[in-house]
Amino acid sequence: MAENTRTVTCEAPVNIAVIKYWGKSNEELIIPLNDSISVTLSTEHLRARTTIRSNSGSREITFSLDGKEEVLTKRFLRAVELCRAEAKRQNTSTAEELAQGLSIVSENNFPTAAGLASSAAGFACLVTALKHYYRITGDVSGIVRQGSGSACRSVFGGFVRWLKGTAPDGSDSIAQQVKPASHWPEMRVLILVVSDHKKETSSTHGMKTTAETSRLLKYRADVLVPQRCAEMTAAITAKNFAEFAEITMRDSNQFHAVCLDTYPPIFYLNSVSQAIIEMVHIYNQYKGTPTVAYSFDAGPNAFLFTLEDNVNEVAGLISATFSEMIDFRGLPLQPIRTEASLA
Numbered sequence: 001m002a003e004n005t006r007t008v009t010c011e012a013p014v015n016i017a018v019i020k021y022w023g024k025s026n027e028e029l030i031i032p033l034n035d036s037i038s039v040t041l042s043t044e045h046l047r048a049r050t051t052i053r054s055n056s057g058s059r060e061i062t063f064s065l066d067g068k069e070e071v072l073t074k075r076f077l078r079a080v081e082l083c084r085a086e087a088k089r090q091n092t093s094t095a096e097e098l099a100q101g102l103s104i105v106s107e108n109n110f111p112t113a114a115g116l117a118s119s120a121a122g123f124a125c126l127v128t129a130l131k132h133y134y135r136i137t138g139d140v141s142g143i144v145r146q147g148s149g150s151a152c153r154s155v156f157g158g159f160v161r162w163l164k165g166t167a168p169d170g171s172d173s174i175a176q177q178v179k180p181a182s183h184w185p186e187m188r189v190l191i192l193v194v195s196d197h198k199k200e201t202s203s204t205h206g207m208k209t210t211a212e213t214s215r216l217l218k219y220r221a222d223v224l225v226p227q228r229c230a231e232m233t234a235a236i237t238a239k240n241f242a243e244f245a246e247i248t249m250r251d252s253n254q255f256h257a258v259c260l261d262t263y264p265p266i267f268y269l270n271s272v273s274q275a276i277i278e279m280v281h282i283y284n285q286y287k288g289t290p291t292v293a294y295s296f297d298a299g300p301n302a303f304l305f306t307l308e309d310n311v312n313e314v315a316g317l318i319s320a321t322f323s324e325m326i327d328f329r330g331l332p333l334q335p336i337r338t339e340a341s342l343a
């Protein structure tokens with residue numbers, strides 16, 4: 001981060017949930033129905049970058065994303081307001097600074113809104129940049145959460161848990177690091193971009209419809225996820241990849257099952273995603289133990305977790321399997337878009 005009193009630039013990474021967040025108990029404050037756990041990637045391959053400059057002589061806030069001027073959303077403005085309020089509370093900026101307009105310029109080095117957690121990196125980056133711009137100290141994950149829920153997990157590196165909390169105002173719904181990346185440096189993520197088109201059902205709309213119509217979601221959030229979070233934390237702590245992989249795959253499948261249980265149903269996976277799932281199970285069977293795990297968010301792209309020793313074999317297998325598939329089914333799959341390590 002480069003900083004002077006007038007310009008701040010930050011970079012923030014993407015995080016991939018291995019226990020998924022899906023459904024809110026409070027729409028306005030973005031309080032989730034269940035805890036979730038994620039892995040933060042390094043900023044080397046997938047990252048948002050945001051620069052904030054003061055708009056001298058103006059009170060206006062402008063925002064551009066990937067070179068395009070954007071309309072300021074309610075959530076965006078709320079993030080700015082919450083940071084200003086916190087700076088005022090901590091007395092870290094002058095009244096003049098807090099009133100001054102801002103020019104905010106962001107760019108992602110990957111397709112926006114294609115199920116690659118771009119809003120997660122984007123909001124974590126925006127709020128972290130504002131934090132440094134207004135010289136706020138302490139944890140800002142609660143502010144990030146109110147911009148884009150899953151983004152609060154991108155505030156920390158390594159393995160991160162977002163607590164649903166118990167306070168009605170969401171004040172204890174914050175992110176906490178379970179373990180730093182250095183705890184399990186062999187962990188790797190391969191990202192298979194099946195489609196870089198903007199997703200059809202946004203996660204905000206999707207999870208609202210699921211919460212309103214799926215009975216399965218309640219059981220998942222109240223009973224299954226709490227058990228799973230405990231098991232996942234134990235697997236990460238013990239660096240037990242087989243356990244980590246099985247829980248990750250089961251949770252991804254269950255998330256897509258509640259999407260299917262939504263009425264009308266939501267389909268995020270396509271036939272290429274399904275072929276990837278089959279391939280991973282066949283490969284794991286051949287290896288005799290879970291060696292690769294898949295996870296899919298609100299889109300068809302696959303995140304494959306494996307340990308460093310297997311990266312080349314898995315990457316080779318994917319290229320071999322899916323180059324044929326492109327010819328056979330005519331589906332657009334760019335085999336390995338990027339290999340990312342943890343932050």
Ligand code: PMV
Pocket residue numbers: 016017019020021022036119120148149150151203204296297298
């Ligand atoms: O925070 P949102 O609104 O982008 O929702 C994210 C939802 C999932 O990516 C599907 C799951 C998760 O926990 O990241």
